[in-house]
Every structure is written in C-alpha cells, then in structure tokens.
Amino acid sequence: MALLKTISGTRGTIGGKPGENLTAQDIVESTAAYAYWLKKQVVNPKVVVGRDARISGDLVARIVNGTLQMMGVSVIDVGLSTTPTVEVAVVLEGAAGGIIITASHNPKQWNALKFVNQRGEFISASDGQEILNMIETKEVEYATVDELGKRQKKVGYIQKHIELIFGLEYVKVDLVKEKQFKIVIDCINSTGAISMIPLLEQMGCEVIAINDEVNGRFAHNPEPLPENLTELSAAVVAHKAHLGIAVDPDVDRLALVCEDGELFGEEYTLVAVADYILRKNGGGNTVSNLSSTQALRVVTEKHGGNYNASAVGEVNVVQLMKETDAIIGGEGNGGIIYPALHYGRDAMVGIALFLSYLAEIGKSVSALRSQYPNYIIIKDKIQLTDEINVAQLLENLKEKYHRYPQNTIDGLKIFVDENWVHLRSSNTEPIIRIYTESESQVTAENLAKKIKLDISEILKGLD
Numbered sequence: 293m294a295l296l297k298t299i300s301g302t303r304g305t306i307g308g309k310p311g312e313n314l315t316a317q318d319i320v321e322s323t324a325a326y327a328y329w330l331k332k333q334v335v336n337p338k339v340v341v342g343r344d345a346r347i348s349g350d351l352v353a354r355i356v357n358g359t360l361q362m363m364g365v366s367v368i369d370v371g372l373s374t375t376p377t378v379e380v381a382v383v384l385e386g387a388a389g390g391i392i393i394t395a396s397h398n399p400k401q402w403n404a405l406k407f408v409n410q411r412g413e414f415i416s417a418s419d420g421q422e423i424l425n426m427i428e429t430k431e432v433e434y435a436t437v438d439e440l441g442k443r444q445k446k447v448g449y450i451q452k453h454i455e456l457i458f459g460l461e462y463v464k465v466d467l468v469k470e471k472q473f474k475i476v477i478d479c480i481n482s483t484g485a486i487s488m489i490p491l492l493e494q495m496g497c498e499v500i501a502i503n504d505e506v507n508g509r510f511a512h513n514p515e516p517l518p519e520n521l522t523e524l525s526a527a528v529v530a531h532k533a534h535l536g537i538a539v540d541p542d543v544d545r546l547a548l549v550c551e552d553g554e555l556f557g558e559e560y561t562l563v564a565v566a567d568y569i570l571r572k573n574g575g576g577n578t579v580s581n582l583s584s585t586q587a588l589r590v591v592t593e594k595h596g597g598n599y600n601a602s603a604v605g606e607v608n609v610v611q612l613m614k615e616t617d618a619i620i621g622g623e624g625n626g627g628i629i630y631p632a633l634h635y636g637r638d639a640m641v642g643i644a645l646f647l648s649y650l651a652e653i654g655k656s657v658s659a660l661r662s663q664y665p666n667y668i669i670i671k672d673k674i675q676l677t678d679e680i681n682v683a684q685l686l687e688n689l690k691e692k693y694h695r696y697p698q699n700t701i702d703g704l705k706i707f708v709d710e711n712w713v714h715l716r717s718s719n720t721e722p723i724i725r726i727y728t729e730s731e732s733q734v735t736a737e738n739l740a741k742k743i744k745l746d747i748s749e750i751l752k753g754l755d
Contacts, residue, residue, distance in 0.1 A: 295311065295318060296721075297318075298719055299419075300420065301322075301407050301420075302314070302318060302404060303398070303402065305401045314404075319352060319355045319405065321427050322405055323363075323405065325423045326389070327360050328363065328431065328432040328433065329423050330365065337365050338365065338367070338368055338385070338388060339360055339365055339366070339368070339388060339389050340370060340381045340382045340385055340389075340390040341370070341390065341391050341393070342375075342392055342393070343393035344372070344375075344394040344482045344508070344542045345483055345507065347400055348403045349403065349508060353371075353393050357369060360391075360441055362441075363432070363435055363441065364435030366443070367441060367442070367444065368381070368444050369443055369445045370446055370447070372483050372506065373450065373483060374453075374484075374640070375544045376544055376637065376639070377449050377640075379638075380412060382408055382410065382411075383411065388410050389407065389415075390408035391406065392405075393406075394406065396544070397516070397540045397545065398721070400508060400509060407420070411635070413607070414610075451490070453487070453640060454487075454490060457491070457644045460630075460641070460644075460645075462568070462645060464651060465495055465644075468495045470651070471534075471650075472497070472498065473535060474534050474535075475499055475534060476501075476531055477500070477501050477504075478503050478516075478527075478538045480514045480538070480540065480541055481508060481510050482542070484504075484541075486506060487640060488537065491643070492643070497647075508541075516538040516545055516546075516626060517671075518555050524536045524537075524549055528553050529553040532551075534551050535548060535550075535551065536548065537549070544636070544637035545637065546558075546626045546628065546642040546646075548561055549657075554658060556661050557661070558624065559585040559587070560585070560587065560664060561642060562628055563587045564649065564664070565620065565628050565630075565642055565646055567591045567649075568648065568652075569619060569630070570597060575597045576595070577599070578592045578598075578619070579600050579612045579621035579622075580623060580624060581601060581624070582601050582604060582701070582702055582705050582716075583624060583716070583727045584601070584624030585729060586712075587665050590664075591664065603701050604703075604716060605719060606637055609621055609623060609629060614635075622637060626642075628641065628645075665731070666731065668729065668732065668733045668736045669727060669728070669729045670727070670740045671725070672725075673718075673726060674723065674724050675722065676723055676724060682724065685751065689706075693706045703717065704716070710731065711728065712729055713740070714727045724747075728743070
C-alpha cells in the first residue's frame, strides 16, 4: 500500500491508514489545499471535475466535489471523462482549474487527484509545492454556510472535444472516411470506450472493441506496454484489421499495433505523428523528455527543425515546448502534445492525426513504421525502500561514469557512445526508473543489466 503527495498531485492505494494510503482524509486535505490555493488567486472560482472509470472513481469524485463546495468553490462535474477532455473543458468553461480523478496507468487499487490550472495545463512545480505546503501546515479555511459552492452536472464534453479535433487543419476526416479502416481497440474497461470509439466511428472506421465494458475492473495491467497487449495483437490478426489501438484508463497515452500483430512501439507513436505534422508544416521544433527515443531528434532534424529534451513530466515538456516554440511534443510513453489543440497529452488527437497521416501516404502501418530508425528502449526499474538514499546513489553513479557525457536536469542520464541510460525517481510510484536505448537489443539489455549491477554494488557499499 502506498501514498504519494507530490508536486504532480496526490496518488495512492485505496484503503488502509490515513497518511499511508489514499483515504477520505487524504482526499479532503489535498482537495481543500488546492481549493484554498485557487481562492488566493481568483474570486469565486469554479473547478471542472472529471474521472476515469476505476472502481473507486465515483466515491472519490463525491468526496472531491463536496470538499470543493465546502471550500466555497463551485463545481462543474463532467463525470466519466478523459484527462485531455477535462483539460479542454477547463478552458471552454473559463474555469479557474480542474481536478482529474485518475491514477493513469496504475492498477485498479490506485487512484489519484491531478490538479490543472486555468489554462487546462498541469500546475507548475512551484504551484504544486505551495499546495503541498498547505497540506502539511493545514493552511485552509472553509466557507461559511452562505458561501458554499454549487455543483453543476454537465454532459457532452467528449463530443465537444471530438469536434475541436475535427476542426484542426491537419486532421483529414473525409480522407480517413474514404479509407474505411478496420481498427481493433482495447479500451481497458475505462473511458476509452466512451471517447475513442465515438471518435473512430465518426471518422468512418469499422471499430472492433475489446475490454469495452466501462467498469474499472481492468482486464489486464492497464499500462499499454508490450507484455499487456498480447490480446490486442491477436485480435488485430484475427480480424485482419488495419490497426490496433491501446490507451490507458484516462486516455492520454496511445500505443499502436501493426496489421501483422507486431507492436508499432509506444516510443514511435509520437515520432510518427511528429513526422506528419513536420511534413505538413514544412518543419518546426519538437520536444520530448530525457527518457524518450532519440528517433524524434532524427526525424525533426530531417525536416530542418530543432529538437530539445526536457525533464520527465508533462509540465516540464510543456514548459520547454513554449520556450522553444515547438509545434509538437510529448513523451515516449505514447503521450502526444499538440499545441494547436491544447498543451496536454491527448490520445484522441494523437489517433486522429495518425489516421490522417496513414490515409494520406497510403501505406500499411508496418510499412510506415519501417521508415523510421529502429532504436530499442529497455524500460526497467528497482523498488525503493526507506533505506535507499537516491541522491547519494546517483552521485556515486555519476562519479563512476565521469568519463562519459552526462545530463543531470532530471536524475542522471549517461551517454555511452551512441547509446544512453537514464535513471530517475518516479513521480507516481516508489521506484527508480531505468531506461536504456541502443540500436541493438542486446546492447540495450546489457547496459540495463550493467547499471543494475552497479547500483547493487553501490547500495552494498552504502550499508
């Protein structure tokens, strides 16, 4: 069981003791601190609240909505939704912010509160720290009975989101309709079923949905990684589909399967969509995080643009995108950020752009994938314990590999010839993530093994 209160929001497992797991007390404290922070900036603020379909979602939403109202904040409750749809709704409603109730890719026992600002973007690190301080000091003040917030239920925002996507210059709905793509989608028993399926159908696709009952009882581990997509791959082949699609429970990550059942690679979702946008735009700048494939840099430079890498975390990617005037960016976990719509990871706009590209070039998905450099990323991790001093561990590794170029803006990234390894503490789980990349599967795997062995030896020395 776990509870993480970070600048990214509050995340934990349902049940257990307050302060150790995600309980009613922790939900109230976090929501009240966010509301109090908002009221310091805006008079009579209103907040958009939406959730994914996980089992605890409705209960958590009721606690969040009630707490906001008790704080004197009015609620626009959009109910079952997606993370990007809530972000869009915040702007359309002119709200002061939003709370998205989702633990993203985490299993069903997890839930979380993600805080959004008035621009529909995740709050900054400094704002997040201010809210954390308020949670710690209990610096909140509830409203009087005459100042309680109101709650308004609103429906239809997913369709509004779809219509905004269809209005984008490079989304070619009519062209996609002509192709009559057959697509299998794994909705992972969450809101992909009420967002991605309507979008695909309105683009003229024949949709075969699996795990589309919206009950939050995930049919498999909800993170769209290769080991969790075997059912999808088999279904694509069995139905002779053009494409397979997987999303996570809150629909901000997009993974693809080729027509032959082979994985497109979640790292290459952003690469392909960026290639399309850069082609149509005649070049431009891009951003991804330090843990993402260097294939995006290759594609960006091919089109005459500049690529930059940010610290991990959507808010960091967005900040660097704004600083460098990037026309597309995101994260190698299948997260696409397209500023022409909004600054947030969005699987819905990602698939609309991908299908537009596919329809335009007239190739199969596997043929499209084959035109990009084939880098292999290994994603590993080690479990954190209270005894592990992460800062000291990374400092020791930095010294051990001092002969190699390094980047320390987020954990430690070491460049070993044409390969790299990136180590950092997760914002969402009590682990250290270890990513390695190489053009060789064996080299990437061996580099990960070597780093884990180094970590083991260093930890023994720190005992």
